[in-house]
Amino acid sequence: MNRTWSPYNKISVTLGLAFLYLPIILLIVYSFNASKLVTVWGGFSTKWYAAAFANQALMDAAWVTVRVALISATIATVFGTLAAIALVRYTKFRGRLLFSGMIYAPLVMPEVITGLSLLLLFVAAGIDRGFWTIVIAHITFTMCFVAVVVQSRLITFDTSLEEAAQDLGCTPLNTFFTITLPIIAPSIFAGWVLAFTLSLDDLVIAQFNSGPGATTLPMKIFSQVRLGVTPEINAICSVLVALVTVGLIISSLSLKRNEIKRAREAEAMRA
Amino acid sequence: MTKPTAAEREKFEPWNDPTARPLVEFRNVTKNFGSFTAVDDLSLSIYEREFFALLGPSGCGKTTLMRMVAGFCEPSEGEVWLAGENITHMPPYQRPVNMMFQSYALFPHMNIEQNIAFGLKQEKMAKSEIADRVGEMLTLTKMQDFAKRKPDQLSGGQKQRAALARSLAKQPKVLLLDEPLGALDRKLREETQFELMDLQERLGITFMIVTHDQEEAMTVADRIAVMEQGKLIQIASPRDIYEHPGNRYVADFVGDINFIEGIAQSTNDELIKIETADGLIVECNSAASIDKNQQVWFAARPEKLTVSRENPVVTGSNAVEGEVWDIAYLGDMSCYNIRTDAGKILKVTQLNHSRTSDAPITWEERVWVSWTNDAGMVLTS
Numbered sequence: 001m002n003r004t005w006s007p008y009n010k011i012s013v014t015l016g017l018a019f020l021y022l023p024i025i026l027l028i029v030y031s032f033n034a035s036k037l038v039t040v041w042g043g044f045s046t047k048w049y050a051a052a053f054a055n056q057a058l059m060d061a062a063w064v065t066v067r068v069a070l071i072s073a074t075i076a077t078v079f080g081t082l083a084a085i086a087l088v089r090y091t092k093f094r095g096r097l098l099f100s101g102m103i104y105a106p107l108v109m110p111e112v113i114t115g116l117s118l119l120l121l122f123v124a125a126g127i128d129r130g131f132w133t134i135v136i137a138h139i140t141f142t143m144c145f146v147a148v149v150v151q152s153r154l155i156t157f158d159t160s161l162e163e164a165a166q167d168l169g170c171t172p173l174n175t176f177f178t179i180t181l182p183i184i185a186p187s188i189f190a191g192w193v194l195a196f197t198l199s200l201d202d203l204v205i206a207q208f209n210s211g212p213g214a215t216t217l218p219m220k221i222f223s224q225v226r227l228g229v230t231p232e233i234n235a236i237c238s239v240l241v242a243l244v245t246v247g248l249i250i251s252s253l254s255l256k257r258n259e260i261k262r263a264r265e266a267e268a269m270r271a
Numbered sequence: 272m273t274k275p276t277a278a279e280r281e282k283f284e285p286w287n288d289p290t291a292r293p294l295v296e297f298r299n300v301t302k303n304f305g306s307f308t309a310v311d312d313l314s315l316s317i318y319e320r321e322f323f324a325l326l327g328p329s330g331c332g333k334t335t336l337m338r339m340v341a342g343f344c345e346p347s348e349g350e351v352w353l354a355g356e357n358i359t360h361m362p363p364y365q366r367p368v369n370m371m372f373q374s375y376a377l378f379p380h381m382n383i384e385q386n387i388a389f390g391l392k393q394e395k396m397a398k399s400e401i402a403d404r405v406g407e408m409l410t411l412t413k414m415q416d417f418a419k420r421k422p423d424q425l426s427g428g429q430k431q432r433a434a435l436a437r438s439l440a441k442q443p444k445v446l447l448l449d450e451p452l453g454a455l456d457r458k459l460r461e462e463t464q465f466e467l468m469d470l471q472e473r474l475g476i477t478f479m480i481v482t483h484d485q486e487e488a489m490t491v492a493d494r495i496a497v498m499e500q501g502k503l504i505q506i507a508s509p510r511d512i513y514e515h516p517g518n519r520y521v522a523d524f525v526g527d528i529n530f531i532e533g534i535a536q537s538t539n540d541e542l543i544k545i546e547t548a549d550g551l552i553v554e555c556n557s558a559a560s561i562d563k564n565q566q567v568w569f570a571a572r573p574e575k576l577t578v579s580r581e582n583p584v585v586t587g588s589n590a591v592e593g594e595v596w597d598i599a600y601l602g603d604m605s606c607y608n609i610r611t612d613a614g615k616i617l618k619v620t621q622l623n624h625s626r627t628s629d630a631p632i633t634w635e636e637r638v639w640v641s642w643t644n645d646a647g648m649v650l651t652s
């Protein structure tokens with residue numbers, strides 16, 4: 001691999017990153033703006049953070065969002081893990097290809113379509129929209145991300161470990177809980193964090209499937225922005241950015257650490 | 272737990288004792304994977320305290336056979352018996368056999384102590400008893416200093432010992448070893464082979480080992496089974512496999528060998544006279560009943576042939592002239608490839624008894640290859 005970067009590479013990477021992150025950086029910078037005018041710098045201040053945290057409506061929305069994210073991420077992790085196991089381990093059942101395609105479709109499906117179709121489902125089933133419909137909708141669309149993360153770990157899982165456990169007198173069910181689960185736990189955790197952050201910042205799907213009394217933070221922010229951007233919104237958005245960033249870093253670190261460990265093991269095997 | 276005496280060792284041949292009951296028994300076992308037959312109508316008995324080796328080329332079904340004892344693979348037809356019980360359909364976690372995996376399969380999230388204790392915990396053994404047994408196993412495999420280490424903090428050889436300790440902890444009726452020493456370097460492998468034999472003798476457990484390495488099989492095993500494409504070709508002691516192979520396949524698979532094809536001329540008094548197409552006469556002691564004019568192969572191991580500058584034989588048989596085609600110096604011995612005048616390559620090895628030789632045989636020299644009447648054997652298939 002070429003380790004030195006040509007000027008061309010440097011420029012393109014800088015431009016690309018700037019394109020992606022400049023708006024976010026601006027947002028964070030202006031959240032510390034003392035002036036009430038969003039686009040005029042009036043000195044450094046953290047007062048908008050205080051104001052945002054004192055805003056009851058915003059905080060209510062934030063609480064709804066966190067609850068939705070916790071519940072949906074947890075359930076999505078269970079389902080996603082089960083789906084990943086089915087896909088990796090039971091390679092011979094009929095319709096496996098269809099099943100895997102169906103699991104991964106939401107990954108590339110436009111959110112509008114996912115949101116709308118779920119809405120239609122809830123309407124058709126006569127379910128009142130509110131907190132739980134958002135939870136269900138989020139489970140549906142985050143589950144496939146968990147499945148992808150866990151599946152990629154399971155593919156490299158050495159099945160002779162499970163055979164060894166059974167050989168030593170452990171039943172298949174116990175083997176799953178004492179051997180398989182602890183070993184793939186980091187990837188399940190990474191999947192959970194990913195699902196959590198995805199749920200945290202989803203607007204479109206929540207918008208379609210929410211009802212009265214269930215407003216998530218992204219929805220609240222979006223509706224306020226239509227009345228004009230306030231520095232308060234900048235502040236709460238910066239908090240959201242920070243949360244999502246931390247989540248993604250944790251997720252990728254726990255995967256990375258595991259990967260490095262496995263690479264070391266593989267190296268040791270060869271040596 | 273004592274070493275058997277020389278007399279006992281000589282006597283240990285339960286397979287020749289009609290009253291002995293086999294410990295592991297394959298009864299007409301066939302295993303199909305789809306349309307492919309990995310094990311083909313195979314019957315085999317393994318006896319208590321035996322060290323049994325499965326030998327054969329890659330893909331001949333050795334692992335499949337072993338996995339049927341462990342319970343990871345069900346026969347398509349036939350039965351597997353263990354200690355008088357039909358275990359064909361018994362799940363692996365109920366079988367009193369343990370396996371040492373080729374990849375060792377140590378649980379990465381447990382330290383060595385916990386790895387060894389894992390099987391004992393499944394038995395709901397008392398805590399103090401588990402601790403005792405783990406300690407015993409650690410001592411047995413000289414792993415005391417590594418009890419608290421995780422598998423990824425061990426060298427290949429240490430992992431191998433840890434895996435061995437784990438598979439012995441439950442005191443199985445049979446220990447299955449699938450290429451246990453494959454990942455070790457040659458020196459460590461040889462050391463470990465002797466340790467395995469020692470362990471097996473002390474514990475009195477039946478060992479069933481799969482190996483690619485015929486030398487390894489010869490070193491450790493009481494009996495060797497040579498397999499080919501899911502079938503057993505021959506089961507015999509290492510010496511018999513080497514000195515009395517049943518056919519050319521076994522002879523060729525175990526060790527090096529030279530074949531000389533010919534027609535049996537006279538077969539009186541246990542001495543068979545063979546004449547080859549180019550007029551070479553071979554005389555060979557053999558008890559086999561062979562018809563006159565039957566096509567046979569004279570087979571002789573390289574170390575049983577002699578290479579010399581003069582023709583040492585007076586009778587006109589068992590000697591052939593040729594040219595030194597290739598020499599490989601291996602330190603302890605030298606290996607010569609001699610091209611006979613008929614164009615056949617014969618392989619001859621000779622021990623290097625002295626460190627210096629005034630006039631060693633060298634490339635392109637004219638030499639004689641000769642042998643005695645009992646140097647080789649006559650094979651008919």
Ligand SMILES: Nc1ncnc2c1ncn2[C@@H]1O[C@H](COP(=O)(O)OP(=O)(O)OP(=O)(O)O)[C@@H](O)[C@H]1O
Pocket residue numbers: 304307309327328329330331332333334335336483
């Ligand atoms: N689960 C399976 N599905 C299909 N074919 C299989 C399966 N397991 C083994 N085989 C086939 O059965 C044959 C015997 O395999 P086996 O693993 O027993 O060989 P082996 O003698 O142990 O070889 P090696 O020395 O390479 O380990 C091989 O041709 C293999 O491809």
Ligand SMILES: [Mg+2]
Pocket residue numbers: 333334335481
């Ligand atoms: Mg094998």
